[in-house]
Every structure is written in structure tokens, then in C-alpha cells.
Amino acid sequence: MRNASKFANIFMAVKKERRSDCPISYVLDIFGDKWTFLVIRDLLLKGKKTYGEFANSDEKIATNILASRLVLLEEENIISKEKDPEKGSRFIYRLTKKGIDLLPVLIEMMKWSAVYDPDTRVPKATAEKARIDRDAFLNQILEDLKKNKYLLA
Amino acid sequence: MRNASKFANIFMAVKKERRSDCPISYVLDIFGDKWTFLVIRDLLLKGKKTYGEFANSDEKIATNILASRLVLLEEENIISKEKDPEKGSRFIYRLTKKGIDLLPVLIEMMKWSAVYDPDTRVPKATAEKARIDRDAFLNQILEDLKKNKYLLA
DNA sequence: AAATTTACTTGCATTTCGCAAGCAATGTGT
DNA sequence: ACACATTGCTTGCGAAATGCAAGTAAATTT
Incomplete structure (x- = not known):
């Protein structure tokens, strides 16, 4: 061929x-x-x-x-x-599922921006939660997804 | 101005x-x-x-x-x-430091590819370790960095 | 002092982007 | 039934980014 x-x-x-x-x-x-x-x-x-x-x-x-x-x-x-x-x-x-599984990538991007973007709009409390207990933060977003609640809506 | x-x-x-x-x-x-x-x-x-x-x-x-x-x-x-x-x-x-702090983003990309790229070259064992204990995996890479050892070298 | 290594720069063809306008299918109001 | 609005694109075209090959310049080696 x-x-x-x-x-x-x-x-x-x-x-x-x-x-x-x-x-x-x-x-x-x-x-x-x-x-x-x-x-x-x-x-x-x-x-x-x-x-x-x-x-x-x-x-x-x-x-x-x-x-x-x-x-x-x-x-x-x-x-x-x-x-x-x-x-x-x-x-x-x-x-x-393949798309939803990109969430960890997005979260790590957000965490990085929360630290290094001097004008970040990520609230301190959100950045803290993501940093302290990443898995809980991630699962919260997945739960919210089922209820049509959204972090950045 | x-x-x-x-x-x-x-x-x-x-x-x-x-x-x-x-x-x-x-x-x-x-x-x-x-x-x-x-x-x-x-x-x-x-x-x-x-x-x-x-x-x-x-x-x-x-x-x-x-x-x-x-x-x-x-x-x-x-x-x-x-x-x-x-x-x-x-x-x-x-x-x-700002650059090194991108490691979590890279790791999540690797994890995603390990799952969804049918021709991934990420070894099963590596993918497993990254999945089971992400923090240990991350710290291992940071330790290796100091010793000039590299995951994909 | 010639040749080589290393880190770029330059010129130019090709591709992608970005904006504005147009179009087609469905939905809505009268 | 017919116009008008909404929605999801497509098209055309100028501008910007990319990709390739070749060239340049400083330091190093021979």
C-alpha cells in the first residue's frame, strides 16, 4: 500500500x-x-x-x-x-470520561497560576484548599459537576 | 500617561x-x-x-x-x-523555582497520556506508581533532579 | 591562524489565526 | 403561512506565526 x-x-x-x-x-x-x-x-x-x-x-x-x-x-x-x-x-x-480526566491537569495549572500570577483571581481560600487537600478539592469539583455546580461559573 | x-x-x-x-x-x-x-x-x-x-x-x-x-x-x-x-x-x-513548580502539571499530563494514548511509552510500573502515590512520585523526581538523574533521560 | 563548536539570526515560503460577513436549519411570533 | 430571531456554523481575506535552510558571530580547539 x-x-x-x-x-x-x-x-x-x-x-x-x-x-x-x-x-x-x-x-x-x-x-x-x-x-x-x-x-x-x-x-x-x-x-x-x-x-x-x-x-x-x-x-x-x-x-x-x-x-x-x-x-x-x-x-x-x-x-x-x-x-x-x-x-x-x-x-x-x-x-x-477522557475529557473529565483532564481535571487534574487543569487543577495543577490553577494552582500554579494562583502562586505565580501576581494578579490571580483565584481566591486565597480556594488556593489553600487545593494546596492542602488536592484530592478532596478534585472530588468536590466532580461532585459539583453532577449537580450542575461549577467552580468558575 | x-x-x-x-x-x-x-x-x-x-x-x-x-x-x-x-x-x-x-x-x-x-x-x-x-x-x-x-x-x-x-x-x-x-x-x-x-x-x-x-x-x-x-x-x-x-x-x-x-x-x-x-x-x-x-x-x-x-x-x-x-x-x-x-x-x-x-x-x-x-x-x-517557578519553572520547577510546573512539575505537577507535567505529571498530570503524563498520567493522562499513560491512560489514553494507546501507544504510550510510559511503562506500566511508572504509570502505576504515579497513580497510586502521586506525591511520592513527584518527590522522587525532585530528589533525582538534585542528583542529576532524570525520568525520561 | 584555520577549522570547529555553539548559539543564535535572517529570509522566505507555508500554515494558522483572527476578524467580519454570510448562510442554513430550526424556532417563534403574528 | 410567513416573516423574523436564534443557533451553529462556513467563507474570504489580511495578518501573524511557523518551519525550513542558510548564514553569522563569538569562543575553542587544532
Whole structure:
């Protein structure tokens, strides 16, 4: 099958090949830009669920970028997409287990920013709780997720 | 001081303004690309210390990109740079405390990849240890760092 | 003093981003 | 039934970032 890749390039979306077999690089191959992790944040910590809600984030992601990232995240099985049963013109995006399991990464990012961002908006008490008992903090967020409560909502 | 920013633009490097006050966004404003975290990985987990070593990473970063990222990381006080006392044509890059404190983020990325990358190169035993006792795993890496031993070297 | 090592810089083609506008499907009001 | 709004995208295009190859400069070795 010599020209299999050339064939695929013409007729279908082709997964970019990874740059190395390193686990850090695996994450960056998916999340190595300024936007993709923000979508996860919105889903996990802000309770956003629709295209319009993502598009209205504080950071003002461009709609074409947003659309391409949602496709990528769905292809990677990090999010799923379904029609809103209450409104067919709307779609609900959800995190899969693979997506929810990014929470520890986000929490460590938050902890780092809480320490080193001089203008952090992470409240002292929140930073303390995350630092003192990380697992409890993490489980609290997961519990809240089931109840539609969100840390950064 | 009305035209302070215009003034600064002409005569000096200007920090890009942040997109929001969100702690995740703070991290992404610095690390939101496919390369910057790899430099941290090389310093923290591979024991690389020089420009040439970074440039020879598996992922083959372009030298102009590498140079720009090293400048950025130094500006952010995440790394420091000094002449190699044993060879003046060479520079040694080191992580500051702020840089070393990114280790938890890297570890969580590794853990996630160990679970979800079907071709992960993280050994089962390593993944297990990181999962069962994260703090011990983290401290082990920090101890190893002092002895110039590295997890991914 | 020539050759090599090391750390970059420069020029240029390619890719991605970012903004604004447009479009299609569904939903709503009259 | 028909216009208008909402929602989720797509398209076009200028600007910025990336990626590659080649070049430069300082220190080191031979």
C-alpha cells in the first residue's frame, strides 16, 4: 500500500502524525494552542454546554477556530455532541470520561497560576484548599459537576 | 500617561496583554503552543541544559522558534541563563523555582497520556506508581533532579 | 591562524489565526 | 403561512506565526 497516505489526504480528514512517542508531546499534539484547554475549562469549571456559550467566553475565541477545535475534540473522543432535545437548533456538548480526566491537569495549572500570577483571581481560600487537600478539592469539583455546580461559573 | 503603551512599543519588548484574568488562561498565555512545555520537559525530565540539546529533541524544534521560546521563558522568570564556566561558548539554562513548580502539571499530563494514548511509552510500573502515590512520585523526581538523574533521560 | 563548536539570526515560503460577513436549519411570533 | 430571531456554523481575506535552510558571530580547539 505505498500511496495510502496520499490517497487519504485527498478524500478524508487525516490525523496529523504525532511528533514523538513522548506523553507530554501526546497532550500537546491535541492541546498545544491557546484555545483548546479553554473549551475544557468552560465545560468542566464553567458549566458551558453550547457553541454559543463557548463563543461568548471572556477570551473571545473566533467562531471558525472554535468550530475546528470542537471537531478535533470530538474526533479525539474528549467531547461528545448531541441535539438539544428541548431545542433542535441547539447542540449540547459534553465531556467524555477522557475529557473529565483532564481535571487534574487543569487543577495543577490553577494552582500554579494562583502562586505565580501576581494578579490571580483565584481566591486565597480556594488556593489553600487545593494546596492542602488536592484530592478532596478534585472530588468536590466532580461532585459539583453532577449537580450542575461549577467552580468558575 | 496617555501614550505610554505606544512609547513602549517602539523602544522595548512589550508583554502581550493577557486575554482574561482566568488562571487557566494565564498558563496558556505563556505555554499555549506546541513547544514551550517541551522545553520544560527537557529541563525537568531529560536533564537537558543547553540550546544544542534542546534543538536536538525528538520533536525537532526549529532553531528560531527555540530561541524565541527561551527568551520568553527567561522573561517570565521560568528559566535562567548563564555562561558555562567550563566552556564560554556554551550557555547553561536552568529552571527557577517557578519553572520547577510546573512539575505537577507535567505529571498530570503524563498520567493522562499513560491512560489514553494507546501507544504510550510510559511503562506500566511508572504509570502505576504515579497513580497510586502521586506525591511520592513527584518527590522522587525532585530528589533525582538534585542528583542529576532524570525520568525520561 | 584555520577549522570547529555553539548559539543564535535572517529570509522566505507555508500554515494558522483572527476578524467580519454570510448562510442554513430550526424556532417563534403574528 | 410567513416573516423574523436564534443557533451553529462556513467563507474570504489580511495578518501573524511557523518551519525550513542558510548564514553569522563569538569562543575553542587544532
